[in-house]
Amino acid sequence: xxxxxxxxxxxxxxxxFLSVIPFMCGAExxxxxxxVFMNDAGKExxxxxxxxxxxxxxxxxxxxxxxxxxxxSGMLFVNNGDEMRFFWMKNTYISLDILxxxxxxxxxxxxxxxxxxxxxxxxxxxxxxYILEVxxxxxxxxxxxxxxxxxxxxxxx
Numbered sequence: 751x752x753x754x755x756x757x758x759x760x761x762x763x764x765x766x767f768l769s770v771i772p773f774m775c776g777a778e779x780x781x782x783x784x785x786v787f788m789n790d791a792g793k794e795x796x797x798x799x800x801x802x803x804x805x806x807x808x809x810x811x812x813x814x815x816x817x818x819x820x821x822x823s824g825m826l827f828v829n830n831g832d833e834m835r836f837f838w839m840k841n842t843y844i845s846l847d848i849l850x851x852x853x854x855x856x857x858x859x860x861x862x863x864x865x866x867x868x869x870x871x872x873x874x875x876x877x878x879x880y881i882l883e884v885x886x887x888x889x890x891x892x893x894x895x896x897x898x899x900x901x902x903x904x905x906x907x
């Protein structure tokens with residue numbers, strides 16, 4: 751085979767592989783998982799039942815148009831690796847804390863109290879793989895801060 755054909759084939763295989771990583775890790779769209787946050791000493795800080803969103807369409811909709819979110823509920827955005835991530839609150843009725851978490855499950859940044867309907871860009875500030883949106887004020891109430899660790903537990907079906 752020509753080198754260009756081999757290169758194209760390798761890119762295709764890699765693209766297919768990367769598109770299934772979230773599913774291989776147990777992160778399926780629409781499923782619910784429990785996220786557990788721990789401090790440096792390994793003490794549990796808080797748990798959230800989180801709806802998992804994986805596809806670009808689901809992620810772009812996020813929590814838009816929803817009028818409420820349970821106290822210990824959230825939405826977990828699962829991506830293929832650590833990259834800079836950007837959000838906004840367009841069409842979002844709920845004030846949110848947005849937790850940006852890297853592939854080592856470490857909280858890298860928290861955007862506290864994102865305002866409903868605000869179209870300003872919210873940046874992860876660091877490359878991250880996961881984003882968890884929860885009700886505004888929950889991150890502080892739970893003492894979750896930069897450096898806290900997140901574990902993802904699969905909920906039984």
